[in-house]
Amino acid sequence: MARRVIEIGLLFSQSGVYAPISQAGRAGALRGIDAVNTDPALDITLQPVERDPQGNVDHYGPLCTEILRETGARHVIGTTTSWSRKEVIPALDRAGGALWYPCPYEGYEASDRVVYTHACPNQHLIPLFDWVLPRHGARASLVSSNYIWGWEMSRIAHDLIAEAGGTVLSERYLPLGDTDVDRLVAEIAAARPQFVLNSLVGPSSYAFMAGMAALAARDRAFAPERCPILSCNLTECELQAMGAAAEGVISAGPHFAGYTGPAAWSGQPPGGFASSMEGAAFRAVRALARLLAHRPGAEHLELSALLASDAAAGIDRSTHHMTQPGLVAQLRGGRFQVISATADIAPDPYLARSHLRREGASRLRVVRP
């Protein structure tokens, strides 16, 4: 039986400050395409159409338009930052395309033209806080990059900490790319929080982790077991840039390399994924292929019609977000060890159901172990 050849767009930057993340996404998407093309149960062959925005936010919209106008691709896998995702949505609207977005983000979006295949805050930040608050307390410092990811993560953290009867001791925002972290670290040293939420991205985060590691070496009150640093955006693909300074960091996400516990993503290829950034892009391609296979003409359907199929299992038809495991892991000896796992967390991108409304959420749960 001849396989239908379907073009799909890839929009990942191969250079720029967040290249380690977008390269992991690209590798996952290409691996997913290979898995589809060698799957004898499917009747389609995916043909990638690639464009490289080079980490420049102004290139995303035009390159996405180019993919949709000049090739047969209707679906694009890619974009890494929320900023670039929002740049691409008008292009999708004009050309009638769809984006599969494979990175963690801050929520408060549910575009008709986007499928979100990584985690939103009820799937990363809330499991992370459910882990940290009972164990370490609710007196915290927040550090973030000065853009939408950092602003929203700190805002939600504020609410969760207030709900637990805790206090935000310090809160700072660093311009994107800024690595001047000395004052920020000094402020945390003086505030003496019970944990630090790090929502910095890229080089700012690397410099901050190095600064905090130096602080912990001087003052054991900042050792990971007493004052852990938490993150919802730190994955294996950035460990090389941080070296030993990241040891002990606690990260939340839907996947960590080597995790095969009961909450793990199903359908992982042999060898698993090196990071959730790779895995979410792989799963985007596989999910798309399930929706296109054995449905001739499905590649021309609008996203809503495409998703109105039993093959859309795992993708919420209302919000286009996926059900995800909520894993919390600690970096030990250079590898993330999962220390808490919640299976199948349904997406709630507007925190309308999970946030501040959890049954039995009690202030009494904030105790030191």
Next chain:
Amino acid sequence: MTRAPQTPRRPLVPDLGGKRAVILHRPNPTLDALARQLAKIGLQVSDCWPDLPAAAATADYVFFDADMGHDEQFPWARGAAPMPLIALIGSEAPGRVAWAMAQGACGQILKPVGDGGVYSALLIARQVFDERAALNGRIAGLEQRLGARQTIVQAVALLGLHEYGEGHAYNRLRQLAMVWRVPIEDAAERIVAHGRDPAEDAAAAARNCRR
């Protein structure tokens, strides 16, 4: 390095999960898109046309069509909606915008409704509505106090304005209000209703006793 933005944190995000939204709009793609977005955000949605039933008075948000709407559709007086109203505006003609404003719209969404604009309209409308209600409460209180000015003038006259002067008479009114533990406006009202300084009664009673 930037300090935390100085925005009030608590009122910023109202609890929207499970809240009831009613859309007053004829069935068409705008209605569908809006209902879909509201459901994504977690609200319970119903729609009606051409009239808003009385039961809608308990909804948390009402969206209404500014293009084809008219006063009689609403079960409350113009501008007296008990919840935030959000106008769905197609024609930006000044008359239609003015009519939507007169209904007391706390926010608006331009038609055609896509997948953006609904969430921010909910947040803005809730805040505008709450602020407006708080302001109206303050204004009502101030108006009441303003209306009591004439009563205060009358009370001060009864308390010996002409015999002892304005300062003395006004101090006497303040003392009585303190003794009775009521606002000065209420004390003035009592004195005016009574027709004279209550101290005169005591003095008269004492004179009667001596006789």
